[in-house]
Structures are given as C-alpha cells and as structure tokens.
Amino acid sequence: MPTDCTAAVVEVVDINKSFNGIPVLRDVCIDLMPGEVHALLGVNGSGKSTLIKILAGYHQADSGRITVNGTTFTFPGAQASRYDAKALPIAFVHQDLGLLSDLTVAENFHVREIVSAPTGRLIPWRRKRAEAASALRAYGVGVDPNETVRRLSPVDRARVAIVRAYTDLAELTGSRTLLVLDEPTVFLPVEDRQRVWELVRGITEHGGAVLLVSHDLVDVRAVADVVTILRDGRAGTKLAVEACDEATVVAALLGERRVAHGSAPEPAATGGLHRQRGAAGPAGHGSRPLPARRHADGVVADNVRGGQVRDVSLSVATGEIVGLTGLPGSGYDELPYILYGHVPGSGRLSVGGRRTSIQTLNPQRARAEGIALVPADRAGQGAFAALSASENVGAPSIDSHKRHGCVSAKSMTDQFTRCAAQYGITPVEPTKPFSLFSGGNQQKIVIAKWLLTDPHLLLLHEPTQGVDIASKNDLIGSIRQAAQSGLAVLWCSTDQGDLVRGCDRVLVFRDGAITTELDQPLTADTILEAIYG
Amino acid sequence: MAEAIETNVEAPGGGSAARTDPSRHEPVEVRHGVPAGTMGSLVASWSERLALPLLWLVVSLVFTFLPATGAHFATLATFGSIFGAGAVTVVLTLGLIVPALGGDYDLSVAYNLTLSSILLAELNVNLHVNIAVAAVIVVAVGAIAGVANAIVSVKFKVDPFIATLGTGTVMAGITLWVSHSATISGISVGLSNIVVTDRWIGLPIEFYFALGVALVMAFVLAYLPAGRKLKYVGLQRDVARLTGVAVGRVRTTAFIASGVLSAVAGIMYAGNAGAADPSSGVSLLLPAFAAAFLGSTTILPGQFNPLGALVAVYFLGTGITGLELLGASSYIQDLFYGGALIIAVIVSGVVRRKRNATKEQV
Structure with missing residues (x-):
C-alpha cells in the first residue's frame, strides 16, 4: 500500500x-x-x-x-x-x-x-x-x-x-x-x-x-x-x-x-441569491409592501396542541406569508400537519371566517375548509411517483375534471400545460411520470397542484429543500405571487435565507410554543438569534 | 400494512412506485428508450397488451384442429360450457380485483361465494322463499360480509390478508352450519334458465352478464373519479390521504363491492348446478387469483384490470377443457391453475419491472 x-x-x-x-x-x-x-x-x-x-x-x-x-x-x-x-x-x-x-x-x-x-x-x-x-x-x-x-x-x-x-x-x-x-x-x-x-x-x-x-x-x-x-x-x-x-x-x-431562469415573477428573486444568508438588510425589503392590515377573514388558530406543540395561537392575514422556525423538536414543523389533520391535535381553527375544531379535522375535511399542505417528504407524501405529471396536478380536483360525467384526460392535460407555463415546469410533457422530473420541477408540480385548488391557507414544509437554486427562485416567486392574489401562507423551514426572502413575518418556536415574533426587516441573523437566544 | 402485503405478493401497479425515491435519483434530461409515439413503440405496446388474447386464440385453434380433441372441442356445446362455467369465475375475479386495486387482497371471496350459494338454496328450497327475493337477500348478506372485512381491515387496521382469511373461515363455518354439511338441491328452475339454459347466439346469458360487469367496471376505473381514487389509494396510500381522498371510505366501498360481486357469483354458481354444496365453491379462489394476476399482464399491462381478468379466465378455462378432452384427469385443474398463478405472478412482476426499468435508466 x-x-x-x-x-x-x-x-x-x-x-x-x-x-x-x-x-x-x-x-x-x-x-x-x-x-x-x-x-x-x-x-x-x-x-x-x-x-x-x-x-x-x-x-x-x-x-x-x-x-x-x-x-x-x-x-x-x-x-x-x-x-x-x-x-x-x-x-x-x-x-x-x-x-x-x-x-x-x-x-x-x-x-x-x-x-x-x-x-x-x-x-x-x-x-x-x-x-x-x-x-x-x-x-x-x-x-x-x-x-x-x-x-x-x-x-x-x-x-x-x-x-x-x-x-x-x-x-x-x-x-x-x-x-x-x-x-x-x-x-x-x-x-x-x-x-x-x-x-x-x-x-x-x-x-x-x-x-x-x-x-x-x-x-x-x-x-x-x-x-x-x-x-x-x-x-x-x-x-x-x-x-x-x-x-x-x-x-x-x-x-x-x-x-x-432569471424570469422569476419576483423582481428581487435573482438578486436575492446574494443575500441568502446574513447579507439581507432592510434595503432589500423596501420594494415589498406589507399587507396593509390583517383581515378578519384570514386564518386564526387558537390553543393548538398536538405532538410537540403545546398551546400555540397565531393568525395569518390573507396575502400574508408567515414563517415558522425553531430548533428540532420545538414543534414548529409539526404545526402544518396538525392544522391539516394529519397529526392528531386539538384547538380551534378559523379559515376565512369558518370555524373548525382541530380535534375532528382530517385531511379530507381540511381540504374542504380550503387548506392545502405541501409536505417535506415529496416522494412519500407529496405526489404519486408513478402517475403522470398531469394526473398528479389533477388529482386533488379529480371530481372537477369531468366531461359528461366522465374523467377527461384532456381536461387534465390542458390544465397541466397551463400551469407548466405559469410555474415554469419543464419539460412540458403532461404524460411524463412525476418521478422522472428533476427535484425542482417535482416541487413546482406539487405546489402548482395545490395552488390550483384555490386554497385559503397554504401550509408549506421545507418547500425549497433538495431544489436547485434556479427552481428555488421560481418557487419563492410563485408562492409570493399566490399570496398576493389572496392566500394565507404558513411556511415552515430551517433555511433562514429562504425565510428572509419569502416571509413577511417569522414566528420562532421553542419547546412547543411561540417565543419570538419577528417582523420586517427580517435577516437571517435575527432569526438565528431568536432560535438560539 | 401496504408494506406487509408487498412482502408477500408483488402487486401490479402498486408498491414499487411508492418505493422509488425520486429525490435520490436526480433525473438527467435524457430520452428513454424508444421515443413515445413512434411505430416501434406502438407495435411493442400493443403486442404486449394483446399477447394473452392472441395466445388464447392460438390455444383454441390448436384444440380445434388437433385430431384428438377437435371433434369435441369445436362443438357449440363445449364452447357454451367453457363460456358458461367461466362466467362465475369472471365475476368472482372482478370482485377480487376491486379491493386489490386499492392495495387490499380479499381472500374471503370464494368463501363468500360458497356461503351465498348455500344461503340461496336454503332460502329457496327449504324455506320456500321466492328465488328473486332470495337472491336479493343473498346479495345483501354478501355486502354485509364486505362490511365485516372493512371493519377488521380498515377500522382495526389488520392486514387484509389475515383479516379476510379469518372472515372467510368464519363464512365457511356458517356455510357448513346452515347446510348441515350437505348439498341442497332443487333450486327453482327459473334461476338455471336465466343463468345457463337460455342462450343468445349460442352462448349462455351468464357470459353476457359477466362481460357486462367487466365493461362497466373498466369504465368506472378509467372514467369516473371513484375509479381514479381507488387507483390513487392503491398506488400510494399516504399521498392519497394527503390529497384529500377519503382512504377509509374508498377501501370500505371496495370491500363491499367485493362482497356483492362474490355473492352474485355465488348465485350464478348455484344457478349453473341447480343446487348448492357447502365446499366446492372454495376451489374457485385459486383460479380467481390466477386470473387476476394473469389478467394484469394484458390489456392494461402492469395493473389489475377487468378486461384482462376476463381474457385470463377464458384462457385458463380453454386450456383446461382442452387438456381434459385430451384425457387428463381432474387433477389437471389444480396443476394448471396453481402453475398458472405462479407463472402469472412472475410474468406480471417482470412486466412491471421492465416498465419501471425503462423509466429509471438514468
């Protein structure tokens, strides 16, 4: 040797x-x-x-x-x-x-x-x-x-x-x-x-x-x-x-x-790369208007418990993107699944003025309430790997793809072609199986399928994980645009750079409760300080 | 529970897809194999879809022209009996593949069939219930058996393999109890007339009934949201749940459909014989499984499908009839169906892996 x-x-x-x-x-x-x-x-x-x-x-x-x-x-x-x-x-x-x-x-x-x-x-x-x-x-x-x-x-x-x-x-x-x-x-x-x-x-x-x-x-x-x-x-x-x-x-x-790929809807998207970590300052947010006021018809969650989460209350206005972060085990990443009824919990939830008990919530009812969840486990929970891109996009609204009472493949293909253009999904091949798209495009497909259901509340768990930088920009741009058109977003992530670029506010969890609320101007440093501080 | 099934049987359509983790394979922009839409791939795909129907045709022709069998095989009576006897198995197989598409194997179908035929005979012969009323009661009991399967597998989350083995055995016990372990004969001739005696273009009505059920099911699976949802549940249960599909309700409905179809098959079975015995129907379980898996290699290769099942039942029936005409004893049935099941499961696994391999080359 x-x-x-x-x-x-x-x-x-x-x-x-x-x-x-x-x-x-x-x-x-x-x-x-x-x-x-x-x-x-x-x-x-x-x-x-x-x-x-x-x-x-x-x-x-x-x-x-x-x-x-x-x-x-x-x-x-x-x-x-x-x-x-x-x-x-x-x-x-x-x-x-x-x-x-x-x-x-x-x-x-x-x-x-x-x-x-x-x-x-x-x-x-x-x-x-x-x-x-x-x-x-x-x-x-x-x-x-x-x-x-x-x-x-x-x-x-x-x-x-x-x-x-x-x-x-x-x-x-x-x-x-x-x-x-x-x-x-x-x-x-x-x-x-x-x-x-x-x-x-x-x-x-x-x-x-x-x-x-x-x-x-x-x-x-x-x-x-x-x-x-x-x-x-x-x-x-x-x-x-x-x-x-x-x-x-x-x-x-x-x-x-x-x-x-620089054509992300948000003007700051490409430039944002340079302040992914730490470098973001107040100047970077000047062009981003905060929602004028918190609408009563947004999302209010009261006394949410379940998993690691104990007694969390929060509200998200329509048009607002609220980040959730914290140390592992602090419960921040369980909240989306509790609010979607996938992880059992308790508390009260009000979406667009309609009240629901979290205790009796399940994914099906959550959907009926206008809630959508983009899970972190894309392959295991996010999409049907073997089905085509267009069927994945059409699946949540399968009941609406009917012509004369029958499911229409063409209706789903057309829908996919439209949303591929809107969200920058490539290649635009509706029949290609989901598993053959690259990570970034898979995530775009998952987010597009939920945005198409026109939800009131979008729950995101690590939406930019395992995604290349160009797709990340597209995704953040799409989410911000969707929020502006009348959607409340909860964005769960440990990527401070993404939280800074994507969110209007960030809630920091510790031991199952919200300990810090951070408003603009957000920086990765203030978020990190709040997590560890 | 899905995993537990996959370790036992390789399910067409399900399983493997759930296990491939796309985030770990970074798909590179490469075209795979023959580009879709060319003549080559069309021929390949259609030859795969039609291989079994063509094989069936070949087998039929061989038996028709073989001197040893030709004289009997090519008669209308033989054809009628193949199509008639097969119809029961077709309906039973269709009952089996409804929950199978959702990832649940229902082993109780053949026990349900036997119970249904005995119950029909008991009601009609010993209790003098009108045959039509008796049939309705039997179908209702079949549905209840489906509910029982759903309660054990869905509500109490028992692996359906075990759950339906248990409920099936209970049904076998009830069958013996009701019948005092004896054959009940003398069922109204009306039933035998509609099922097997009356013919249209030389074939018994039950064949057209089975064909009709298969066509309706194929339509539901392809074109109705209910069918798509069943497929979603079978592919990746967790994704289906998070997509908002009422997974429990879909699985329960599938078990009930399976129970109803098994009961219908039981009524047809009793009609064919004009009587019911408490045990012979159970032997249809293996042919049904063999046909379900063999059927998943044809028409819509890679997934359980009703028309594939229909073709598979008749392919197997033709083979056995031909061999019996050649002089084989009744043991040939077990050899043939057992062998066919093993080969069908192997072939359907190969078909599925081949289809996945072309997708996962990179």
Missing part, C-alpha cells in the same frame, strides 16, 4: 458517460486527497448522481479511469469489470442512511458482517456491542448502542450511519479510505449539521478522504476544504473553500442558465 500521503486516495480521470447518446458526464476529473473534505456541488441534472453511481460501480463509465490507492481501472475494459466498490476502500452514506430502523445501533453496526458470516456461527453479541460502543466513543458520538435506531434523533441516526460506514472501511484497509456522503444531512436542520461536520472532521484527521455531495453552500463552507462544481456534466470549476463566495459559486453553478 502506498504510504505517500500526497497521493490521492481516489483519482477520477477523464470520465465520460452518456445515456442514449446524450452525454451526462464529460471528461470529469476529481482528485480525492487524504485528510481532505472535497465538496461536489451542482444543480439538479448536472451529473452529480451519475458520477456517484459510477464510483459505486452501479454504472460503468464509457471511458476514462479511476485509480484507487494506486490500482487503476480503465473504462471500458476487462479491468473495469473488476471495479467493485464493495471490495474497494470506498463507502457510501446516502440520504436515506441505510440503517435498519427496528434494530439496535449495535445490530446495525454488524449487519454486513452477520450477512456474510457462515449461517451456523454464533454471534458474540456482547463483544459486538462493545465494538460498536467503542467505535461510537472514538468519534465522540454519545449514543447508546442498545438503543433502537428508530428512537434516535435524526442527527444521531446520521452520525451512526457515518461512523458505521467508516469503521467498516477502516477495518478493511487502515486509513486510506474514501467516504462518500451523498447529501446525508438534507433532512437535518441546519444547526444540527454542525455535529455531523465535527464527525466528518474527525474522519479526515484520521487520514480519510471525504467526498461530500451537497446542494447547500452553507454546508460546504462549514466543512469542505476544496469544492468542485459540476455543470452540464463537466467538472468545470475547482475552488479552494476560501474562494467560495456566493457570487462566484452561483455563477459557476448556473453559468448561462442563470440568465435563462
């Missing part, structure tokens, strides 16, 4: 990959050095996941080579067929973490080993538990190895998954290893991610190389040493993290696309 610590652990050289003749990766080169966190940034469709799948051996590159600790695999060719990430010192932690949630932490640590062990051999549980405990201790993860994974907090689950992946590797080959983190923190609140980054730092100090795939500049700045930006399948820009100011990165990410 080479001991030269300046040699890359994994070297990706001139990788090309096409699908059906369309190039997805072109001459991509990346060096992953020991002790370094290398961030891979790119908008949806830039080829990030294809590159990761080539590293995992799931796809074979059309040409190029990958060198792992001095062994070179040249694509295509006989050698390439031996490229098997499982046998190489490369481990992956994906967004879903790959933990078995009904097993204990210790059992999860040894799943792979147990699977490959001879069937008849006894499992020395006492020793296995001790091993898991010591691995967790070594990286400062204070989790009980006997705890069921399901009962861990999301951040602890992520940390367990990372420690597990890395210890598997370390046993295999010592320290010259590559850990690929494919957005494992996407579902974590921003402030929790710091604890994951500390862990990642521990791994690089140990000499490992880390490849971090991310959408989020904040994450990248927090942990990465080097940044490679993929655009249209080319590893166009490599930057030291110090050089990563937002203007440079956004320019590199979007290139000419930035102009093409």
Whole structure:
C-alpha cells in the first residue's frame, strides 16, 4: 500500500458517460486527497448522481479511469469489470442512511458482517456491542448502542450511519479510505449539521478522504476544504473553500442558465441569491409592501396542541406569508400537519371566517375548509411517483375534471400545460411520470397542484429543500405571487435565507410554543438569534 | 400494512412506485428508450397488451384442429360450457380485483361465494322463499360480509390478508352450519334458465352478464373519479390521504363491492348446478387469483384490470377443457391453475419491472 500521503486516495480521470447518446458526464476529473473534505456541488441534472453511481460501480463509465490507492481501472475494459466498490476502500452514506430502523445501533453496526458470516456461527453479541460502543466513543458520538435506531434523533441516526460506514472501511484497509456522503444531512436542520461536520472532521484527521455531495453552500463552507462544481456534466470549476463566495459559486453553478431562469415573477428573486444568508438588510425589503392590515377573514388558530406543540395561537392575514422556525423538536414543523389533520391535535381553527375544531379535522375535511399542505417528504407524501405529471396536478380536483360525467384526460392535460407555463415546469410533457422530473420541477408540480385548488391557507414544509437554486427562485416567486392574489401562507423551514426572502413575518418556536415574533426587516441573523437566544 | 402485503405478493401497479425515491435519483434530461409515439413503440405496446388474447386464440385453434380433441372441442356445446362455467369465475375475479386495486387482497371471496350459494338454496328450497327475493337477500348478506372485512381491515387496521382469511373461515363455518354439511338441491328452475339454459347466439346469458360487469367496471376505473381514487389509494396510500381522498371510505366501498360481486357469483354458481354444496365453491379462489394476476399482464399491462381478468379466465378455462378432452384427469385443474398463478405472478412482476426499468435508466 502506498504510504505517500500526497497521493490521492481516489483519482477520477477523464470520465465520460452518456445515456442514449446524450452525454451526462464529460471528461470529469476529481482528485480525492487524504485528510481532505472535497465538496461536489451542482444543480439538479448536472451529473452529480451519475458520477456517484459510477464510483459505486452501479454504472460503468464509457471511458476514462479511476485509480484507487494506486490500482487503476480503465473504462471500458476487462479491468473495469473488476471495479467493485464493495471490495474497494470506498463507502457510501446516502440520504436515506441505510440503517435498519427496528434494530439496535449495535445490530446495525454488524449487519454486513452477520450477512456474510457462515449461517451456523454464533454471534458474540456482547463483544459486538462493545465494538460498536467503542467505535461510537472514538468519534465522540454519545449514543447508546442498545438503543433502537428508530428512537434516535435524526442527527444521531446520521452520525451512526457515518461512523458505521467508516469503521467498516477502516477495518478493511487502515486509513486510506474514501467516504462518500451523498447529501446525508438534507433532512437535518441546519444547526444540527454542525455535529455531523465535527464527525466528518474527525474522519479526515484520521487520514480519510471525504467526498461530500451537497446542494447547500452553507454546508460546504462549514466543512469542505476544496469544492468542485459540476455543470452540464463537466467538472468545470475547482475552488479552494476560501474562494467560495456566493457570487462566484452561483455563477459557476448556473453559468448561462442563470440568465435563462432569471424570469422569476419576483423582481428581487435573482438578486436575492446574494443575500441568502446574513447579507439581507432592510434595503432589500423596501420594494415589498406589507399587507396593509390583517383581515378578519384570514386564518386564526387558537390553543393548538398536538405532538410537540403545546398551546400555540397565531393568525395569518390573507396575502400574508408567515414563517415558522425553531430548533428540532420545538414543534414548529409539526404545526402544518396538525392544522391539516394529519397529526392528531386539538384547538380551534378559523379559515376565512369558518370555524373548525382541530380535534375532528382530517385531511379530507381540511381540504374542504380550503387548506392545502405541501409536505417535506415529496416522494412519500407529496405526489404519486408513478402517475403522470398531469394526473398528479389533477388529482386533488379529480371530481372537477369531468366531461359528461366522465374523467377527461384532456381536461387534465390542458390544465397541466397551463400551469407548466405559469410555474415554469419543464419539460412540458403532461404524460411524463412525476418521478422522472428533476427535484425542482417535482416541487413546482406539487405546489402548482395545490395552488390550483384555490386554497385559503397554504401550509408549506421545507418547500425549497433538495431544489436547485434556479427552481428555488421560481418557487419563492410563485408562492409570493399566490399570496398576493389572496392566500394565507404558513411556511415552515430551517433555511433562514429562504425565510428572509419569502416571509413577511417569522414566528420562532421553542419547546412547543411561540417565543419570538419577528417582523420586517427580517435577516437571517435575527432569526438565528431568536432560535438560539 | 401496504408494506406487509408487498412482502408477500408483488402487486401490479402498486408498491414499487411508492418505493422509488425520486429525490435520490436526480433525473438527467435524457430520452428513454424508444421515443413515445413512434411505430416501434406502438407495435411493442400493443403486442404486449394483446399477447394473452392472441395466445388464447392460438390455444383454441390448436384444440380445434388437433385430431384428438377437435371433434369435441369445436362443438357449440363445449364452447357454451367453457363460456358458461367461466362466467362465475369472471365475476368472482372482478370482485377480487376491486379491493386489490386499492392495495387490499380479499381472500374471503370464494368463501363468500360458497356461503351465498348455500344461503340461496336454503332460502329457496327449504324455506320456500321466492328465488328473486332470495337472491336479493343473498346479495345483501354478501355486502354485509364486505362490511365485516372493512371493519377488521380498515377500522382495526389488520392486514387484509389475515383479516379476510379469518372472515372467510368464519363464512365457511356458517356455510357448513346452515347446510348441515350437505348439498341442497332443487333450486327453482327459473334461476338455471336465466343463468345457463337460455342462450343468445349460442352462448349462455351468464357470459353476457359477466362481460357486462367487466365493461362497466373498466369504465368506472378509467372514467369516473371513484375509479381514479381507488387507483390513487392503491398506488400510494399516504399521498392519497394527503390529497384529500377519503382512504377509509374508498377501501370500505371496495370491500363491499367485493362482497356483492362474490355473492352474485355465488348465485350464478348455484344457478349453473341447480343446487348448492357447502365446499366446492372454495376451489374457485385459486383460479380467481390466477386470473387476476394473469389478467394484469394484458390489456392494461402492469395493473389489475377487468378486461384482462376476463381474457385470463377464458384462457385458463380453454386450456383446461382442452387438456381434459385430451384425457387428463381432474387433477389437471389444480396443476394448471396453481402453475398458472405462479407463472402469472412472475410474468406480471417482470412486466412491471421492465416498465419501471425503462423509466429509471438514468
């Protein structure tokens, strides 16, 4: 094994990959050095996941080579067929973490080993538990190895998954290893991610190389040493993290696309990129009129309880966008589901002057009251993955798509074509299955389908999560425009930049109650202060 | 509960879609396979849709021209008996696929059928109830059985596989109780006349009835909001719920429809024999499942569909009749239906995966 610590652990050289003749990766080169966190940034469709799948051996590159600790695999060719990430010192932690949630932490640590062990051999549980405990201790993860994974907090689950992946590797080959983190923190609140980054730092100090795939500049700045930006399948820009100011990165990410997608309805949308975090000042809001007064026909919720939420009262005027934020477990992200009747709760709700008891609310009644919910779990709750885009958009109003009493496919197709133009959904292919749209376009479809039902109250949970920057602008613009046309919006998010750009007011939760109400001018700093203060 | 089912049986249409997590695959702008709309894909898609009907035609022709079977097979009587005997299974299979489309497997359908036929005979023969009145009562009882299934599976959230196995066994017990474990014969000839004796263009009325039910169901599923909602529930239950679909009500309705269709099939079953016995109807459960899955590979491949089920029932019936004419004993039925179910589930899984694979190449 080479001991030269300046040699890359994994070297990706001139990788090309096409699908059906369309190039997805072109001459991509990346060096992953020991002790370094290398961030891979790119908008949806830039080829990030294809590159990761080539590293995992799931796809074979059309040409190029990958060198792992001095062994070179040249694509295509006989050698390439031996490229098997499982046998190489490369481990992956994906967004879903790959933990078995009904097993204990210790059992999860040894799943792979147990699977490959001879069937008849006894499992020395006492020793296995001790091993898991010591691995967790070594990286400062204070989790009980006997705890069921399901009962861990999301951040602890992520940390367990990372420690597990890395210890598997370390046993295999010592320290010259590559850990690929494919957005494992996407579902974590921003402030929790710091604890994951500390862990990642521990791994690089140990000499490992880390490849971090991310959408989020904040994450990248927090942990990465080097940044490679993929655009249209080319590893166009490599930057030291110090050089990563937002203007440079956004320019590199979007290139000419930035102009093409700059037509967001809100004038401030494109400019808003630069004050995504911290930089927003009062000047940025001068052009945005606050609703003149709070209409009585808006939304009023009184004494809402349920889940972590205990006794919350709030009101949202028609035309107003109110942000909800807080630390994990503070209940801010449960409120939308309670107000939609998906999570049981109690209290009173008044929408457009009509009163409802939350106790008897269910999604069906919530809809009848004019409430719409855009859940954070787009794939599991937001849409029918296998159905076409137009049927997804038409589903909530399926009863209205009737011609002579029959459901009309044409009525749904026409509706989709109209709303694709309005919300910037591409491609405009009504029959294309939802799952084949990119993340940003999927979210546009989900939001469009609810706005089409003409709700009084729109509940949003992390509406911009996992969405590229251009689509994010479109989405924020669409939501603001919809609000102005007579809609009350509750926007639940941990992305302070989005809250600043999207909301008129922000309510900060702590321990299940609203502790701070922030009015204009909003800044990411004041929100953060209120969350932690 | 949906997961519990998926681990047992690969459901056409459902399941896999719910499990693909689009946020993890970043779809790249690439055209997949043959662009839609070209001749090639049209031919491919229609050949897939029509493979089973064509195979049925081939099997029929083989038996018609095979010297060993031709003389008997090609007679109107044989055709009439294939279409007549199949009609009961068609209606039963249609009853099965209503809840199956919503993600619930109802194992009680065949027990419900047997109970219905016995109940009809008991009412008509021993209690001297007018046959039409008896039929109405039996259908009502079938609906109640559907309600019972819904209460256990929907209200008490028991996996329908287990729930309907339980309710079905209870129905089998009631059947034996009512009938004192004996065959009841002497049902009004009026029933046999409309079901099997009267013919139109050489085929018994029950065939046209089964065809009519299948067509109505196909229409409801494709063109009425009720049918679309059932499909939503089957695809991704959570999404359907959050979309505002009354999931519990849809599933309950599906179970009731299943109960009613099973009862109707039971009345037809009694009409065919002019009598009812407390056990033989149960043997229709496997043919119904085989036809439901085999039917999901044709007409609308990848999902349970009524016309596919109809074609599948007659394909299986034709095969068995032909083999029996060749001299095979009655054990051939179990071999054929069991084998057909296994092959149908495998093929429908392959069809579904192939369809998903072309969608998920990237």
